[in-house]
Amino acid sequence: MAFHDVMERSARGELIILDGAIGTEIRRRGGDTGRSDLAVIHMLESPGLIREIHADYINAGADVITANTYDCNRHALILDRLDGDSAQYLTRMAVELAIDARNSSGVEGVLVAGSLGPLASDYDPNDVPPFETCLSDYREQVQVMVEAGVDFVLAETAAQERSARAGVVAASEAGLPVWASLLAGPDGTVASGASWGEAVETLVSAGAAAVLINCTMPDAITLSMNELGRQNQAPVGAYGQGALPAGHGWRFEPSMTPDEYAKHAQDWVDLGARIIGGCCATTPEHIRYLRSEVTLA
C-alpha cells in the first residue's frame, strides 16, 4: 500500500496505527550497553534487535513502522561525541533494517517512515537551532531516505515549529510526503507556547500531510487535542509516552498498562485524532491494544 492509500483510509474515517518506542524498547530487551543514550548506537552493535522490534510492531498491527533514524542527524551525533560524518551511513542502515523487517514480515501494506529527530538533545524550545541549521542536517538525511526507499518522512519531537518546518521543507523538496509531530506543553499549547491553530497553519502550508503530538504525557496530549482535534486542514494524531521519565539517561518508571494507555488514545480519537501510536516506554503490547481496543464513534 502506498502513502496516499493510507491517507485515503484516514479520509474515509479509518484509524491509522503507528508503532511504539524503539529506544526504550532496546533497553527493556537488554540491549543497552551503557555507552550512549542514542538508539542508533545500539543499532550498530545489534542490528538484529532493531529488526526484531520492527517485526514485533508489525505483528502487533502497526500500519506504519518508523526507521531508527531519529538520532542520525549530524548535530545529534556530534553532541554525543560521535562522528557527524557517519550521519548518512547510519541513516541508510536504519532505513534498510526497517524495510527488511517490513519485507520479511509477510504483512501487506505496512509503510516505513524515516524519522527526523531533534538536533539538540534537550526538549527546551529555547535550545532548538535556527531553521537553516535544522534544514541542512535534515536535507542530508532525507537524501539518503529517498535513495533507501522510505515511504514518507516523520519530522518528530519538535519543541519548536521551526524545526518541524525544516523537516517538512527538506522532505517536500526531495519529493517525499511528510508528517510533522510536535511536543505539547502542559497547558494545551505547543511546547513553544504557540496555539495548535498557528502550528497547523505553518506546517500544512509548508507541505505537512498530517500534524501530530508526540513524546508528551497522555493527559497533556488530551488537553492539547481539544484544540488540535478541531483543526481540519489535515489529519491529526498523537503518540505519547507510556510512563514518566525517571532520573538520568532517559530511563522510565514502570510503564502504564496497555489498557490504560489505550483509554487515553480513545480520548484523543474522540477529540478528532485519526493517527495514533506510542512513543517512549510503549511496547508492541501497547500497539496491539490500540489496534484492538480503540474505535471510532
Ligand SMILES: [Zn+2]
Ligand atoms: Zn518519546
